[in-house]
Amino acid sequence: MKIIILGAGQVGTSITEILSREAGGDITLVDIDEARLSLLQNRFDIRTVHGHASHPDVLREAGCDDAELILAVTNSDETNIVACRTAAFLFHTPKKIARIRATQYFAENSSFIEKGLGVDHIISPEQIVTTELQRLIERPGALQVLDFANGRIQLVAIKAYNDGPLVGHHLRELKVHLSSIETRVVAIYRQGQAIMPDGNTVIEENDEVFFIAATEHIRAVMSEMRKLDKPVHTIMLAGAGNIGFRLAEALEQKNYKVKLIEHNPERANEVSKHLKRTIVLIGDAADEELLKMENIDGMDVFCAITNDDEANILSAMLAKQLGARRVMSIVNRTAYADLIERTMIDIAYSPKQATIGSVLPKFRTGALEAVHSLRLGTAEAIEAIALDDKSSKVVGRSIDEIPLPKGTIIGAILRDDEVIIPHHDTVIVDKDHVILFVQEKKHINEVVALFQVSAFFI
């Protein structure tokens, strides 16, 4: 597939990195920063074009004539929109995806985006990050929470502690503990190493357990792995950027007590106009006096979401020191995310992964609903739709008979709005949404191929 990516920023680079390593991703990357392009060209097997992303001559040089997909992820909403319109009008590019930050554009009716702006899909990384952060805040104890099947099913990563009733016991005892609840543990990571879980696996302290269950059962399963924290009431956010503002807005609507720290007075003023109940504080998130004055030791969650990785990490550590119950930090650099796993910061959240997860399904062929990266991109969880045709390798077969690659587990199935946790003899039927956990990303294409419908029936 010929793909043109406009903008070699964080999102553009991450997607380039992933797709250029896969067969069939022929990428041309466009940016105005020539030095950055030559750096990336040396690192990946791609072509680069230097120029302004929305100019027709630049797009033509990038091969827009026969490209199948253009992904506009420059810094400017307007450049992205103009680039998509240009591609649509001049080159009839079949698929156009743009990153649009300003929510004002989505407020119009639904055909405006497609017909008015010429964009087929919008990705809005800030929105995704906000939602995921909100879920993490609302699910104390979880390391990662991913939605599938429109929120009916969730995949949760949790660290096991000795106070959890199941810790130190065989996995199959879960059935006894929770007789009415179905769940599937899809992976366990012990000291960074993946373990294929089966009924005889014993959960140890500090294991990272990934499980899938219907959303309403998640809390009960989590409580098996560790004693659950009290529900969250008070939240302090550091940084009122796009994400900070949206997060505060979403949380105050759910009746949490939110405090938002922003060091730039103008921005703080601006934000305070739009927020109803949130207390906006002007100041430095790493200012000990300010934190103490605002009762940091009474906070259930402290979440650092400024643009600056280092500031986030340090202020989160300080907040923990001063008594905040649970602290989270946004970390963009993968290397940092690895490092601070061993510090007192409870959750290091990488917005990069979330963004990529939201874009990847649009690139993968096959009937995919969602693709999420896990464990810093080494594993993936996908939601695929099983479609019936004569060549289908999944429909009409039981789980046992499906030739899944090593380390791949079918965690849950959504069938006509009913969540099924499958057993080895469960038979997959037409239009099932199947949620799979793929331990090694290199197998992802094999898994996707299973769900591919042969070309004759399309």
Add this chain to the structure above:
Amino acid sequence: MQSRLIFKVLGFLIIMFSVSMLPPLFIGWYDKDGTLQVFLQSWGGLLLLGALMWLPNRRQSDELRIRDGFLIVVLFWLVLALSGAVPFILSEDPQMSIVDAVFESMSGLTTTGATVLTGLDHLPRSILYYRQQIQWLGGMGIIVLAVAIAPVLGVGGMQLFRAETPGPMKNNKLTPRITETAKALWLVYFGLTVLAATLYFAAGMSLFDAIGHSFSTMATGGFSTHDASIAYFNSPLIEGLVMLFMLLAGINFSLHYLAIHRRSLRHYFFDSEVKAYLLILFVLSLITISLLIYKGTFSETTSAIRYGLFQVITTVTSTGFTAHSLNYWPGVLPVLLIIGSFVGGCAGSTAGGMKVIRVELLLRQGRREIDRLLHPSAVLPIKLNKRPVPDSVINAVWGFFALYVASFVSLSLLMMVSGSDIVTAFSAIAATLNNLGPGLGEVADNYRSISDPGKWILSFTMLLGRLELFSLLVVLTPAFWKR
């Protein structure tokens, strides 16, 4: 250095090269000239060697690092020159010493076209074909071919690719994927070769000569199946066709690809390098032809134009065919043409020399310094095709030029130490460094009379020229071997 990975890639490339023994093997079998055994042994030997290197290491899957890339390219060309020499050593007719065989094979692979053989017309056809074929393989680069047909090299393929393609700016890929780019280039190369062979055949060459000469024309190599080279055919039509294809082979193959892909010729006319290339050829032809007429070398003006034009094109594109022996020409002309071969063809072509684009950049830089004297505060970017050239490229070109001159001078002096006279030494180094072929003095026709140490020096010089100095020299620096 990841030696096992290097062995794996080298082994694979050798296995691939061993396949090239099969066509001459077939000819040897068909002609029953006793060379069947030679090629059978060479094929088997190389296959075995390659398999021994590849099989134990085939599971290595790390990515190539920068150093591995350079080392692979240099080692591969060395191994190739040696294994390409195997049939020459094994064959009874011609009887060749090891140094002669290596020289001949290196000369073929680097598309130099300097030969130590005489009496070509009486050699077995399989050997003759084999000589033409290694030129053809060396022309577009056998590593580029490997990148094109086998994805085994992975991301590191780009690294190898760049080390083998000539020119100062190697970041301009035709397609996003390196394998696709390599494939496109080889397809264009293959297509033009087929076209050349067809037209040569139609113009009166035998099928064997047509294929053989199409190989050495497109590679700008210059090997021929006859001692008299193109003069053997004594046909203005054939000379015209050979000129045309040498001209095409000296142009950037990316432009050929674009012309075919977009079905338009406009890229040629908008490319400043092609314009400079044609201008250089035009001016040199004008001087040559005028001098030939003025000195009365030929009794007829048409002959002066015919041979003048042919020798200019064949020398500047570093092919090295002969349509008329330069021995009888006014003394300044052969020297002028050899100087012209320093310019060579365009970047990304199969031609040798420093490449037109580098010379153009150097001259423009000189021009800029003059302009700067007149307008001390002016901002004067150097532009190519309406785009400013980054300073890093210009600096690299200066570095290249300095090393080229230094290599030329020091190797020429070494040649004199090895026993050549001054004209022979300088012209032989120029002819091998530029991958041209014939030189002046003792080496005007062939390199038979050069001493053995001299042949080794020249073999090294050919490789130096083909890999455009840097790739080979970097491996020879102590810093390369330090961790």
